[in-house]
Amino acid sequence: MQKKIPCSAERLGLLDPQMIQAVSDASSFQIAHQYLTANRVRIVEADDSQITAAVVGHSGLYEQTIRLKDGHLVSKCSCTLPEEPMCRHCIAVLLEYQRWAQPQPSRKPKPAKGSITAPPVASSENGKGTTPHSVTPDVKLSEIMVFLEWLEPATKALERQEPLPSPPALGPGAALMWIQTIRNLEEQRRENEEVMTNLESQLKDRDADIGQLTQQLQTSLREGNAGQATTQELQREVASYKEVLATVSKLTTEIVRHIAQMRAVTGDMQQKNSQLEKLVCSFKDVAEALQSAVVLPPH
Numbered sequence: 001m002q003k004k005i006p007c008s009a010e011r012l013g014l015l016d017p018q019m020i021q022a023v024s025d026a027s028s029f030q031i032a033h034q035y036l037t038a039n040r041v042r043i044v045e046a047d048d049s050q051i052t053a054a055v056v057g058h059s060g061l062y063e064q065t066i067r068l069k070d071g072h073l074v075s076k077c078s079c080t081l082p083e084e085p086m087c088r089h090c091i092a093v094l095l096e097y098q099r100w101a102q103p104q105p106s107r108k109p110k111p112a113k114g115s116i117t118a119p120p121v122a123s124s125e126n127g128k129g130t131t132p133h134s135v136t137p138d139v140k141l142s143e144i145m146v147f148l149e150w151l152e153p154a155t156k157a158l159e160r161q162e163p164l165p166s167p168p169a170l171g172p173g174a175a176l177m178w179i180q181t182i183r184n185l186e187e188q189r190r191e192n193e194e195v196m197t198n199l200e201s202q203l204k205d206r207d208a209d210i211g212q213l214t215q216q217l218q219t220s221l222r223e224g225n226a227g228q229a230t231t232q233e234l235q236r237e238v239a240s241y242k243e244v245l246a247t248v249s250k251l252t253t254e255i256v257r258h259i260a261q262m263r264a265v266t267g268d269m270q271q272k273n274s275q276l277e278k279l280v281c282s283f284k285d286v287a288e289a290l291q292s293a294v295v296l297p298p299h
């Protein structure tokens with residue numbers, strides 16, 4: 001949709017953010033500023049009378065052409081938004097061009113249609129929107145299209161956790177770098193997943209080991225308890241044997257005492273026996289004396 005705004009600026013580079021904001025719808029300008037911050041704007045070709053650009057919008061990539069012609073700013077965008085007097089994409093492109101056209105020591109101007117005459121730095125009070133930061137004006141629209149074509153199946157593959165599609169034939173540049181970065185991240189994710197799987201299986205092994213050790217420990221505890229019971233029984237047996245031994249030793253002492261008594265009695269008996277023998281001898285002597293007295297006749 002082509003839109004025309006009267007414009008007194010002689011060069012596109014003279015349009016500072018405040019001037020752009022003044023002619024823009026407030027919410028469109030805000031969204032455009034967000035696009036700028038998110039680095040979604042790419043200047044394809046530019047000079048001070050015409051800008052060709054592309055913006056990655058919320059629902060796809062849109063292409064813009066903005067011209068300064070006969071005192072009018074003529075903007076054209078491939079989107080269908082009814083925003084007036086300019087769509088958010090064209091506003092974002094103008095803002096990006098402002099930034100892009102600022103003199104920066106490290107940047108080499110693109111030799112497009114004529115050279116870009118850097119405009120004098122707009123004397124804005126707060127300098128809002130003119131903060132210099134890295135931009136990549138070398139990315140070609142065709143490369144972005146190839147990248148987006150690759151991105152769609154790649155996103156699906158990522159969602160399904162399938163391998164990424166092979167990269168398209170691109171020359172060295174930002175698009176190839178993006179693809180490579182995505183591929184590297186995916187590779188890292190896969191590696192991390194493998195490490196996780198390994199760790200999980202190790203954890204399972206450890207769990208199994210711990211289960212086995214717990215069982216062994218329980219068995220050992222049961223055996224220990226049984227052993228303790230046996231020991232207590234043995235201790236009880238030893239105690240009863242000790243009692244028996246004490247009784248035996250008491251009996252032995254008594255037997256020894258009885259033997260001594262018996263010996264004493266035997267000694268007494270022997271003594272009495274010898275006295276008896278002596279008595280028997282005396283009786284014999286008396287008997288013989290009596291006999292001899294009886295035998296002699298009286299005369």
Ligand SMILES: [Zn+2]
Pocket residue numbers: 062077078079080081087088089090
């Ligand atoms: Zn648009």
